[in-house]
Amino acid sequence: MGFLQKLGFFCIRLSFLLFLVSPLVSSSQEQMKGAGSHKENIHKQMSHKLSSEIRLHGFLLWASMGFLMPVGILAIRMSHGEECGRRLRILFYVHGLSEMLSVLLATAGAVMSFRNFNNSFNNKHQRVGIGLYGLIWLQALIGFVRPQRGSKGRSIWFSVHWILGTAVSLLGVLNIYTGLQAYHEKTSKGIKLWTKIFTAQVSAITFFYLFQDKWLYIQKQGVLLGNEPVRPTADQVLLPIEKQKQSVTDSS
Template sequence: MQLILKSLALVIPTTFLVLLLLPFPLVHSFVSGSSTSNQLKIHKMDTKLSNEITLHGFLLWASMGFLMPVGILIIRMSNTREESGGFRIKVLFYFHVILQVLSVVLATAGAILSIRNFDNAFNNNHQRIGLFLYGVIWIQAFLGFFRPPRETERRNMWFILHWALGTGVTILGLINIYTGLQAYHTKTSRSVNLWTLLFTAEVCFIVFLYLFQDKWDYIRKHGTSFEANTGGDPGNDSIRMKRAQAVIRENLSKLRATGEGDGVV
């Protein structure tokens, strides 16, 4: 397990460097010419910029709006199933690691895309929050790879810090997706109502699952204890009652028959 974690710790920086060293886009300059030619170039640039903004939004949604929250839900599943065996916990843990690594890689790709192609004046909340997240997400990733051993004092501090950073990054990431949609609307004058509605539905579903995980463990434990006390499905109470009454009647009949026999003797 440690070998896999160390390998992943090397994969993330390597991916970042590969993306960073890709050829920079050529600097476009507009030369004087006919108005038709200039308008065509402007149209092509607008289309290119719109596509890049769309790609940037998709990468950051996949990273912070999907993979990261799902990774959190999965690691919470492992915490509620500790009694089910070590193998299942390990599987859930590695799923969590893989999803978070993919999240960091996609967020890094989206960050490089925005730095190289967009006008980053950092004069709006979306760019400021995004810049903060680009740094914190890497701190969180390296913190996840360097876990102290269990049953140590450092493990408790590490857990609190890892949980706080992970929760904070996820919440800020979701908020920044909303600000990104608004920035896209401002930049392109295109409606984002449908995307905002769909993303809100996704967030509500994730929050529901997050809250339900705590209740599910409670329901499962209390449901099992109730069935153990009642001897099975509570829906079969009437059937068991009828069977008990039949046994009682049969015993009473035997007692009467025995009493009559004793009287004859």
């Protein structure tokens, strides 16, 4: 058998082996591609689930710290001009219910973050958040042990409650901004619109809060609804006796 015949038989055998092996190779490649696509689908599902959980966490904390807590603060601020009556009770109940719902929603958001997120506490949002959760519950407990009006510890309680409430409100607003930034860094999604909307809301609440003192001042001055007091004339500043003398002189 010559060299060419041996080479021909070798080529035939090699072709036959390749024909047999090619389906196995193609099937293994398809399996690898299927496994890779399956992993990609799982990763996409996990990222979508994580993104949804982050959005729900942010909504709960906004509803707690960005809405309900300011509403409670504005309600108790408006009650300062009320002496007693039904309006004072309504404002007090609005304050209490708003703050309790705020604590519950913040607790739900905290549970979500501890269970579903990577709590390495290596950023501002997580570090401020863990301290904020503790202050929220401390403020709630202080609110439940409110002394009666006129008691010795009432002024001390009021000062602590006011200072702690102000700190919680400021930290809550700050943590919402840091949370938006953390959401942007984790998902690469834009946050400019939400930042502008929240800034407008905070500005409106701050303006209304500061306007409360001016509103009471305006009411005391009697300039609302065109009820500005009329300045007395020269005749009105005369003493009663002088008025009588003037009237007798005019009649004579």
